[in-house]
Amino acid sequence: MLExxxxxxxxxxxxxxxxxxxxAGSMNPLRVIADTRGVFLRSDARDVGYDDKAIAAAxxxxxxxxxxxxxxxxxxxxxxxxxxxxxxxxxxAVLRSLGDDVxxxxxxxxxxxECATWDADLTRVHVTRLDGGAGRTEKDVIHHxxxxxxxxxxxxxxxxxxxxxxxVIETATLTSVESGLVTVDSALHRDLFDPEQLTRRFxxxxxxxxxxxxxxxxxxADGRSExxxxxxxxxxxxxxxxxxxxxQFHVYDEHGTLIGITDFAWPDHxxxxxxxxxxxxxxxxxxxxxxxxxxFREKRREDRLREITRWTMVRLTWSDLYRxxxxxxxxxxxxTLAA
Numbered sequence: 001m002l003e004x005x006x007x008x009x010x011x012x013x014x015x016x017x018x019x020x021x022x023x024a025g026s027m028n029p030l031r032v033i034a035d036t037r038g039v040f041l042r043s044d045a046r047d048v049g050y051d052d053k054a055i056a057a058a059x060x061x062x063x064x065x066x067x068x069x070x071x072x073x074x075x076x077x078x079x080x081x082x083x084x085x086x087x088x089x090x091x092x093a094v095l096r097s098l099g100d101d102v103x104x105x106x107x108x109x110x111x112x113x114e115c116a117t118w119d120a121d122l123t124r125v126h127v128t129r130l131d132g133g134a135g136r137t138e139k140d141v142i143h144h145x146x147x148x149x150x151x152x153x154x155x156x157x158x159x160x161x162x163x164x165x166x167x168v169i170e171t172a173t174l175t176s177v178e179s180g181l182v183t184v185d186s187a188l189h190r191d192l193f194d195p196e197q198l199t200r201r202f203x204x205x206x207x208x209x210x211x212x213x214x215x216x217x218x219x220x221a222d223g224r225s226e227x228x229x230x231x232x233x234x235x236x237x238x239x240x241x242x243x244x245x246x247x248q249f250h251v252y253d254e255h256g257t258l259i260g261i262t263d264f265a266w267p268d269h270x271x272x273x274x275x276x277x278x279x280x281x282x283x284x285x286x287x288x289x290x291x292x293x294x295x296f297r298e299k300r301r302e303d304r305l306r307e308i309t310r311w312t313m314v315r316l317t318w319s320d321l322y323r324x325x326x327x328x329x330x331x332x333x334x335x336t337l338a339a
Contacts, residue, residue, distance in 0.1 A: 034073045034077060037096065038073070038089050038092025039089060039092050040073070041070055059072070068093045068094070071093035071097065083122050084117070084122065087107075091104055091111075091112065094125045095127075098141075100130070101129065101130055102128065102129055102143070103160040104127055104162065105146070105161065105162040107120050107175075108127070109161040109166075112156060112157070112161055113192060115171075115190070115192070116228050118231075118232065119175065119179045120174070120179055123140070125142070126144060126174075128144045129144065130153070151163055164187055165187070165192070165197055166201060166205075169184075169202055173208075173209070173210040174210070177213055177216050177220075178235045178239075181220055181234070185223060185231040186231075189223040189226060191223075195221070199218060202214060202218045222234070224248045225247050226248070226263070230247065230275050233245075233273070233275050242328060242335075243266055243269065245264035246265050249262045249263075249272065251305050251309055259304060259305060260304065262313075269334075270309070270310075270312065274316070275317075312337065
């Protein structure tokens with residue numbers, strides 16, 4: 001057994017790994033770093049007594065996950081996160097490695113601003129060079145060159161990143177119109193900026209590379225859409241030449257009392273619309289209530305809305321969005337029948 005710097009016997013690798021496991025939920029200094037900074041570095045581990053063999057043993061024992069070269073987190077933290085959460089952990093690893101020479105940007109910054117994404121590539125972190133460095137692509141990070149205007153770089157939770165409005169515009173340059181719309185709608189809905197700020201910032205960037213399709217996203221963007229499904233439903237209507245629905249349509253009774261709000265509606269066609277994602281019923285649950293109770297209440301609500309308006313109701317699901325041509329034909333047919 002080796003001696004430590006204090007002169008006391010130093011535990012072997014496997015003993016230290018087992019101790020890490022036993023104390024994983026306690027005040028392990030590496031866990032504190034992982035909880036507060038997203039990841040801990042090889043240098044952090046060495047500072048608390050782990051040499052390279054012990055670090056490798058912790059990874060082999062599945063106690064730690066190697067997020068990227070020289071950056072780690074605890075396996076329970078890693079496995080408790082969805083792809084978005086794992087991307088955010090990777091973002092922190094990249095920033096700890098590259099320092100102040102870069103800022104998170106594009107999709108990586110949009111996620112830090114808590115914007116929704118759909119069908120976005122989360123395998124690599126996006127950063128914009130602030131030191132004049134060349135753009136390049138590595139295994140887990142894409143370095144972008146870009147001119148930063150006043151207010152473009154902000155700090156959030158101790159992380160350096162591009163502003164919300166620049167982040168979502170640049171996200172839209174990487175994705176489809178539909179995907180970009182989801183992210184821009186989400187930012188508008190969260191009041192991270194207003195439509196005027198979005199338009200003004202896009203005009204300052206519209207000659208930048210890959211922005212040709214973003215003018216469509218900016219034109220369609222509407223912060224009244226409250227979910228990915230609602231934004232995608234609006235995109236479906238646009239892409240198939242249907243009239244644009246009015247998001248968050250308020251329905252009142254004959255006394256002017258608000259009866260309910262539908263996700264969208266086509267008043268000229270006497271048609272109400274709802275996006276029916278399964279997660280919705282989880283949000284509707286009252287204390288001590290079962291999912292089927294929420295479904296029944298939602299059915300009664302729908303009946304009441306149709307009774308008050310004497311309009312037709314169309315419900316869209318995730319599967320409907322993937323059969324867009326058939327779904328558009330169904331909406332068009334209901335518009336004709338309702339009118």
